[in-house]
Amino acid sequence: MSEEKSLNFLEEIVADDLQTGRSTNVHTRFPPEPNGYLHIGHAKSICLNFGLADDHGGKTNLRFDDTNPVTEDTEYVESIKADVRWLGFDWEHECYASDYFPKLYEFACALIRKGLAYVDDSSSEEIAAAKGTPTVPGRESPCRNRSVTENLELFEAMKTGAFRDGEKVLRAKIDMSSPNMHMRDPIMYRIRHVHHHRTGDTWCIYPMYDFAHGQSDSLEGITHSVCTLEFEVHRPLYNWYIAKLGIFPTRQFEFARLNMTYTVMSKRKLLQLVQEGFVDGWDDPRMPTISGMRRRGYTPLSIRNFCDRIGVQRRENIIDVGLLEFCVREDLNRIALRRMVVLDPLKMVITNYPAGQTEEMDAENNPEAPDQGGTRKLPFSGELWIEREDFMEVPAKKWFRLAPGAVVRLKNAYIVRCDDFVKNEQGEVIEIRCSYIPESRSGQDTSGINVKGTIHWVSAATAIRAEVRLYDRLFNVEDPSAEGDFKNFLNPSSLDIISQAVMEPSMAEAAPGDRFQFIRKGYFSLDEKLSHSGHPVFNRTVTLKDGWAKEAKKG
RNA sequence: UGCCCGAUAGUAUAAUGGUAGUACGACAGAUUUUGGUUCUGUUUGUCUUGGUUCGAAUCCAGGUCGGGCAACCA
Numbered sequence: 001m002s003e004e005k006s007l008n009f010l011e012e013i014v015a016d017d018l019q020t021g022r023s024t025n026v027h028t029r030f031p032p033e034p035n036g037y038l039h040i041g042h043a044k045s046i047c048l049n050f051g052l053a054d055d056h057g058g059k060t061n062l063r064f065d066d067t068n069p070v071t072e073d074t075e076y077v078e079s080i081k082a083d084v085r086w087l088g089f090d091w092e093h094e095c096y097a098s099d100y101f102p103k104l105y106e107f108a109c110a111l112i113r114k115g116l117a118y119v120d121d122s123s124s125e126e127i128a129a130a131k132g133t134p135t136v137p138g139r140e141s142p143c144r145n146r147s148v149t150e151n152l153e154l155f156e157a158m159k160t161g162a163f164r165d166g167e168k169v170l171r172a173k174i175d176m177s178s179p180n181m182h183m184r185d186p187i188m189y190r191i192r193h194v195h196h197h198r199t200g201d202t203w204c205i206y207p208m209y210d211f212a213h214g215q216s217d218s219l220e221g222i223t224h225s226v227c228t229l230e231f232e233v234h235r236p237l238y239n240w241y242i243a244k245l246g247i248f249p250t251r252q253f254e255f256a257r258l259n260m261t262y263t264v265m266s267k268r269k270l271l272q273l274v275q276e277g278f279v280d281g282w283d284d285p286r287m288p289t290i291s292g293m294r295r296r297g298y299t300p301l302s303i304r305n306f307c308d309r310i311g312v313q314r315r316e317n318i319i320d321v322g323l324l325e326f327c328v329r330e331d332l333n334r335i336a337l338r339r340m341v342v343l344d345p346l347k348m349v350i351t352n353y354p355a356g357q358t359e360e361m362d363a364e365n366n367p368e369a370p371d372q373g374g375t376r377k378l379p380f381s382g383e384l385w386i387e388r389e390d391f392m393e394v395p396a397k398k399w400f401r402l403a404p405g406a407v408v409r410l411k412n413a414y415i416v417r418c419d420d421f422v423k424n425e426q427g428e429v430i431e432i433r434c435s436y437i438p439e440s441r442s443g444q445d446t447s448g449i450n451v452k453g454t455i456h457w458v459s460a461a462t463a464i465r466a467e468v469r470l471y472d473r474l475f476n477v478e479d480p481s482a483e484g485d486f487k488n489f490l491n492p493s494s495l496d497i498i499s500q501a502v503m504e505p506s507m508a509e510a511a512p513g514d515r516f517q518f519i520r521k522g523y524f525s526l527d528e529k530l531s532h533s534g535h536p537v538f539n540r541t542v543t544l545k546d547g548w549a550k551e552a553k554k555g
Numbered sequence: 556u557g558c559c560c561g562a563u564a565g566u567a568u569a570a571u572g573g574u575a576g577u578a579c580g581a582c583a584g585a586u587u588u589u590g591g592u593u594c595u596g597u598u599u600g601u602c603u604u605g606g607u608u609c610g611a612a613u614c615c616a617g618g619u620c621g622g623g624c625a626a627c628c629a
Contacts (some may be wrong), residue, residue: 006569006577033629068628124627133625135557152582169627181560181625190627209629233559233624254560256622261566267629311568313561316622320566322585323579333592368592409588442588453589520589547590 008312010253014052014224023223026058030084030091031213031227033065034076034197036267037282037289038083040303040324041258047307049226049256050089061220066098067195067212074235077197079282083290088300093220097212098198100219104207107215108170108188112151116244117142117188119154120171127169130176131184138184139179144173158191161204165174165191170205179381182237186210214238217250225250229258229314230272258310259318262473263288264480278490279474283529285539286474287493287533296471297525297541302331318479325542331514332523332541337365340378340411340456340504341518343468345385348457350416352435353382358459361442363412376506380413381458385502387520390455393421398551400453402432409454411519415447417441456519464504467537468524470496498554501538510536520544 007015017023028049030043053060062084066072084091111117120143121129132138146154158168170189178184188211193204197206217225232254242249259265264273265288273279273287282289285296293303306327310319340363359380366373386402395403401406407417416434424430440447472494510516512528522543530537 008568012571029629035629049575065629071628127627128625131625133557136625137557138625166627179624182556184625187627192627205629208558208627213629229560230623231629235559256561309567315561317567320579323567326579329591338589367589413586413588415588445588451588453590456589517589517591520591544589544591549590551590 001219008253009314010048010052010224010226010312011055011254014056017223018056026053026056026222027061027092027221027223028053028058028226029061029063029095029206029217029220030243031063031065031216032080033068033071034073034080035071036271036486037069037079037291039265039267039270039287039289040260040263040293040306041265041288042083043087043290043292043303044258044307044310044312045089045226045228045528046084046089047304048312052224052226058223060089061093061095061222062091063095063216063220064097065209065213065216066096066196066198067207069192069194069206072197072503074091074197076383078524079291082189083294086294086300087303095216095220096198096339097207097216098196098431100212100216101199101203101207103219104212104215107208107241108155108211109152111172111188111244112155112170113148114244115148115173117170117172118146118151118187120144121167122167122169124166127187127480131181134179134181138235139169140176144185155189158189158205159203161193163191165193167191172211172237172240174237180233180236182210182234183240186237187545211232211241213462214250214252215245215247216242217252218242218245218248222250223250225252227254229254230257233421244259244329254314255312255490256314258318259316259479260288260324260480261321263321264475264486265550266481269481269486272487273474276487278487285469286471295529296539297332297523297528298328299331299335299515302328305331321473324359328542329545334368335366336515336517336523338363338367338519339507339516340458341468341507341516341524342385342387342456342458342502343498343518343521344388345398345458345502346388346429347431347460348386348416349431349433350384350436350480351419351433355382357382361412378412378504379459379462381459381461384410384457385460385463386432386455386457388429391418391421391429392445393429396552400451401455402453407449407451409440409442409451410457411454412442413457414438414442415445415449415451444519448457458502458520460502462505464508465500465502466507467530468501468540469527469530469537470498472496495502507536510538515541517544525552 008174030049050060120141130139169187171185174183176184189205235252238426283291283295361380362375362376363378402418409415414436416436420433422431439448474494475489476491480489516524523541525540527537528537
């Protein structure tokens with residue numbers, strides 16, 4: 001029964017390499033720089049790299065590309081490991097580019113000996129000026145033809161700390177007039193007298209990305225090195241180092257990074273949101289970070305499914321955030337426990353319900369999985385909370401909910417008719433007065449009455465209260481990065497805090513990791529960071545699709 | 556006015572010279588004690604101009620449009 005599943009272009013390459021014998025195994029790697037938190041775009045890369053290997057019984061390394069100690073930190077290392085694990089992936093080896101510093105140093109010496117690298121005394125500005133432009137060839141450095149011996153000595157001196165930051169660099173001797181700017185004698189090593197989060201003060205010279213990444217891939221025996229499109233122009237240099245060094249020839253392939261509507265995805269911009277206080281931190285539930293989405297209540301499966309559905313290509317793309325929401329609803333619909341929660345309470349009094357009487361109603365925990373979900377008891381009484389927006393004094397067209405004279409079903413309970421309502425001095429409705437139909441009890445309804453609307457409710461006497469946080473998109477334009485400062489497009493109402501939502505009593509037992517559907521409202525889960533004993537906080541992961549909102553918009 | 560990459564419904568993504576399909580969205584309907592879910596149906600597409608071919612989304616050439624490249628970042 002295997003369904004015909006088409007391969008993306010990378011899967012095709014790998015399958016083809018295996019088939020032709022160009023590769024005998026598949027070994028990929030996920031190579032984050034530990035200078036920020038992982039986001040949904042990284043999830044695409046993670047799923048791709050682990051998926052590519054997994055499809056063929058291969059392995060995937062987790063490698064930290066930690067060649068720039070100025071911006072990197074172990075805090076990020078830990079968060080990245082936690083996020084990859086949470087997404088459901090196990091790496092083969094945990095690697096660090098910094099583990100290869102001695103080897104990389106030897107590689108550099110080897111290139112010097114071959115006359116393919118030289119120490120340059122030029123300043124950063126001089127090098128930039130001599131680099132030329134894409135349309136104007138560069139000029140060769142006066143240091144370009146130093147002897148091998150002198151280069152070796154100088155490079156050694158760089159390593160032993162004889163020079164200050166920026167005083168010298170090691171450059172590859174390639175072609176200053178190459179149409180590819182990356183081939184114009186790229187810098188291999190720079191001097192940085194700074195503490196590295198792993199190697200401490202052992203080194204004061206650090207390799208550039210280009211002089212570390214390909215060799216790291218090669219040293220680990222990576223067969224297919226997958227990265228994003230902006231590295232495409234680096235590939236000739238990647239291959240040049242490998243060829244000149246004569247080491248295992250990893251091949252690099254590029255794909256288009258993920259973009260999503262109403263979202264920014266660059267680490268730089270996300271860092272800005274964190275540092276300038278527009279959000280609560282990297283794990284703010286509004287952030288597209290893995291940690292933010294986890295806190296928000298996203299499931300790993302929903303993220304993996306999303307990554308599967310968006311596909312992989314080389315063209316620029318911007319994915320509708322609605323697809324992400326679809327994926328999480330799809331997963332949560334299957335697993336979430338249904339609960340009665342009123343976010344914006346309005347009192348309902350059932351005038352003909354015997355005073356002081358209570359009943360217990362049976363309610364399904366999950367109609368999508370009746371066998372596993374079971375049922376629970378729901379206390380009912382003559383005084384309830386209902387959702388304010390479920391009552392309209394002057395009903396709209398096609399309004400199926402409460403209005404003067406209208407009947408609705410209280411879910412899992414009785415049918416009620418709205419007889420009257422009470423307003424305060426400000427003209428706000430503060431109470432709805434209804435009568436119930438005793439023979440309409442859920443499961444034993446003999447009333448013969450058909451109602452079009454069913455609403456949720458919570459019995460007032462037994463209700464518990466808790467904070468609920470409603471999140472909306474962080475930006476109010478589809479492409480915040482399109483023009484101008486992206487921060488101008490922040491959605492001012494991306495967070496709505498409800499301090500006193502009323503909930504059915506079973507919610508007192510909510511535990512971290514539980515997923516709930518607050519009936520008719522959306523999917524929610526406990527915020528593990530903000531909740532403490534006696535003060536639970538629930539985050540809205542995503543709303544339910546709202547058919548009425550759509551209908552109402554039509555007018 | 557250099558080099559590299561790309562272009563299929565609104566958004567993604569298939570079709571690998573042989574009927575342009577799928578998902579999300581939108582629209583319409585059925586079911587429903589969640590205006591949820593589920594189900595059914597409809598709608599919308601090969602950037603352009605030539606060429607090769609019995610036949611082109613696919614191969615070739617020109618054009619157009621979009622993206623990337625000039626950090627001692629990755």
